[in-house]
Amino acid sequence: MVLATDYKISFDNNQWQVTRLASNTTFTATPDANGKVAFDGLELTFTGTPAVNDSFTLKPVSDAIVNMDVLITDEAKIAMASEEDAGDSDNRNGQALLDLQSNSKTVGGAKSFNDAYASLVSDIGNKTATLKTSSTTQGNVVTQLSNQQQSISGVNLDEEYGNLQRFQQYYLANAQVLQTANAIFDALINIR
Structure with missing residues (x-):
């Protein structure tokens, strides 16, 4: 799961140091055999040879919903039935979606x-x-x-x-x- 935080990533002592800017927590990210660095639901691949003090800021959720728009304006076109031929009165998917609002394990497994x-x-x-x-x-x-x-x-x-x-x-x-x-x-x- 990608966290809602920006990261500062820097190369020092032959290691990638990652700092979560929201909590100011720093940890070492070690590349795997393919050169990928994975943390907090993100996978990064660095190209070129890193030099000491190379650094950059990663903003994975910046402008995530800037272009968000409503595509369906006719509520009759929203599929809420749980089965294809269930009929007009079947709203089980809609009810399941509504239940997510109060389900105590929806957000991070701990909150509704x-x-x-x-x-x-x-x-x-x-x-x-x-x-x-x-x-x-x-x-x-x-x-x-x-x-x-x-x-x-x-x-x-x-x-x-x-x-x-x-x-x-x-x-x-x-x-x-x-x-x-x-x-x-x-x-x-x-x-x-």
Whole structure:
């Protein structure tokens, strides 16, 4: 099963080192007799001779559903019968598909789609709340440190201008983090 994470793959000490970027976990991937490296449901074949510090980023699920579209617009054309000649009232395949939603072993053998979705939304909500709190806290710390600096030292315009630029960069970086978290949360809410 392919995991929803990006990987950094680098060649060092005559070995391929793979880092799962989502968890920052590093492990060694050893090529088989055919030169294939397999991990997390992926198979890679490297061509050429690797050099020390060769590295690249692998994004196996990037843009996985960008071109996803609805092909069937007439629900009468969806086959739900379990047997070819079962008749119009046979919906056993449809019921089996519907049962996947609440089957506790559908996602990773441990969760239902409903549970996995609820967990994902909860995680995104928690991370968003944490980032908002962190941003507010960092803003307060910046204000306190600025006030403390002003009360201790005289005014040096060059130094003040440098600090102002640095604080502006912190603010913009935090704003981007919050914007990204908000976009992810909105995308998750709109999945259904």
